[in-house]
Amino acid sequence: MKIWFYNAKVLQNSKIIQGDVLVQDNKIIYIGKNPPEFKADRKINVMGNLLMSGFVNAHAHTPSTILRGYADDLSLHNWLDKIIPLERSLNDEEIYWSVMLGVLEYVKAGITCVEENYAKYLPIMEAYKKSGMRARMSIGYPNVNQLKVDKLSSQNEKIKEYGFKAVCFAHSIYGTTQNQLDDLISFSKSENLPLSIHLSETLKEVGDCTVKYDKTPVEYLEYLGFLDRPCTIYHCVHTDKDDLKILADYNANIVTCSSSNLKLASGIAPLYAMQTAGLNIALGTDGAYSNNSYDFFKEMFLSATLNKALLYNAEILKAEEVLNMSTINGAKTLGYENLGDIQEGYLADIILINLNQPHHMPQFNLISNLVYSAKSSDVYFTMIDGKIVYENGSFNIGEKIEDIYSNCEKIKNRLK
Numbered sequence: 001m002k003i004w005f006y007n008a009k010v011l012q013n014s015k016i017i018q019g020d021v022l023v024q025d026n027k028i029i030y031i032g033k034n035p036p037e038f039k040a041d042r043k044i045n046v047m048g049n050l051l052m053s054g055f056v057n058a059h060a061h062t063p064s065t066i067l068r069g070y071a072d073d074l075s076l077h078n079w080l081d082k083i084i085p086l087e088r089s090l091n092d093e094e095i096y097w098s099v100m101l102g103v104l105e106y107v108k109a110g111i112t113c114v115e116e117n118y119a120k121y122l123p124i125m126e127a128y129k130k131s132g133m134r135a136r137m138s139i140g141y142p143n144v145n146q147l148k149v150d151k152l153s154s155q156n157e158k159i160k161e162y163g164f165k166a167v168c169f170a171h172s173i174y175g176t177t178q179n180q181l182d183d184l185i186s187f188s189k190s191e192n193l194p195l196s197i198h199l200s201e202t203l204k205e206v207g208d209c210t211v212k213y214d215k216t217p218v219e220y221l222e223y224l225g226f227l228d229r230p231c232t233i234y235h236c237v238h239t240d241k242d243d244l245k246i247l248a249d250y251n252a253n254i255v256t257c258s259s260s261n262l263k264l265a266s267g268i269a270p271l272y273a274m275q276t277a278g279l280n281i282a283l284g285t286d287g288a289y290s291n292n293s294y295d296f297f298k299e300m301f302l303s304a305t306l307n308k309a310l311l312y313n314a315e316i317l318k319a320e321e322v323l324n325m326s327t328i329n330g331a332k333t334l335g336y337e338n339l340g341d342i343q344e345g346y347l348a349d350i351i352l353i354n355l356n357q358p359h360h361m362p363q364f365n366l367i368s369n370l371v372y373s374a375k376s377s378d379v380y381f382t383m384i385d386g387k388i389v390y391e392n393g394s395f396n397i398g399e400k401i402e403d404i405y406s407n408c409e410k411i412k413n414r415l416k
């Protein structure tokens with residue numbers, strides 16, 4: 001397909017430019033005011049609205065969408081006790097519909113790429129393949145409930161077969177054995193794959209690890225050789241300067257999940273200290289059972305403001321920096337060099353944002369408006385890999401919205 005966007009404000013490399021954007025198949029091939037000869041299959045008048053890269057959700061457990069609202073107002077460890085038996089009971093078909101519900105919410109909110117950290121990867125890949133969602137899938141030990149998982153090599157083969165990127169994922173230090181962690185590190189080396197893990201999410205986790213190993217969770221990962229590999233670390237709420245220096249020395253990527261950390265009362269991640277240490281920071285929603293929504297505007301607002309309030313300093317974590325965390329930094333975290341911005345040759349993951357609304361006026365600074373006043377309902381068009389998946393209330397994700405709702409209702413009735 002050849003798509004021609006015209007009359008757009010284009011967000012490119014943190015600047016707003018006026019112009020047209022041409023997409024051919026799954027790539028952006030031109031941005032500017034004087035497009036070359038181009039026989040478009042469709043011309044889209046953006047009507048002065050904003051065209052930008054889709055959001056990269058760098059940490060999620062999308063099958064958990066079906067458990068939204070099931071176990072609220074609990075601490076992380078009490079919450080896990082309540083969630084785990086239900087999670088374990090979900091069959092493949094239920095996971096498929098739950099992920100489809102997540103996809104509806106993702107594309108409606110402008111999220112075009114997801115880091116998926118969950119066991120039972122087959123029905124997830126079925127849903128992502130059918131809907132066209134871009135994702136990096138997990139190989140390894142993604143669950144604290146010790147579900148039996150396939151051999152790492154067969155997980156890897158299946159993910160390759162479906163054509164997704166992969167990451168070797170351990171749920172956490174407390175949710176995996178040392179043998180499993182060693183095993184995963186060796187596999188990541190032999191297959192040249194990156195690693196990822198939830199880390200230092202709660203004070204309890206840090207305390208337990210320090211008592212057991214006489215090391216902070218970050219020091220323990222360094223000791224195991226986990227950080228020698230390219231890696232992504234989720235949360236890092238309770239990390240001190242020494243921890244952050246270690247992570248920066250190894251060029252680890254950090255994914256912060258501000259609303260999940262607030263709702264589970266885990267704490268506030270030291271984003272400013274991470275940034276000062278030179279770490280690449282991306283944003284994640286975590287699962288709908290802990291967040292409870294997939295809304296990157298909420299994540300951006302919280303990630304920009306929590307450290308300001310914590311450190312009594314309004315001048316840190318500027319809107320532009322946090323906006324980059326939601327797009328280009330996330331793409332980098334997931335190993336993409338040509339995603340997360342509107343550039344010629346980049347993958348065509350594009351969203352359109354309706355600026356013709358009171359909360360976008362006046363437009364002194366569109367980037368500030370995006371981080372501090374925009375809402376996910378402002379997204380009215382979403383394209384992934386050159387395919388239009390959402391437009392003005394209509395979805396094109398391979399399943400009908402009413403089928404997704406009715407199947408999810410059935411699952412909810414079985415679970416309650």
Ligand SMILES: [Zn+2]
Nearest residue numbers: 061198286287
């Ligand atoms: Zn998580």
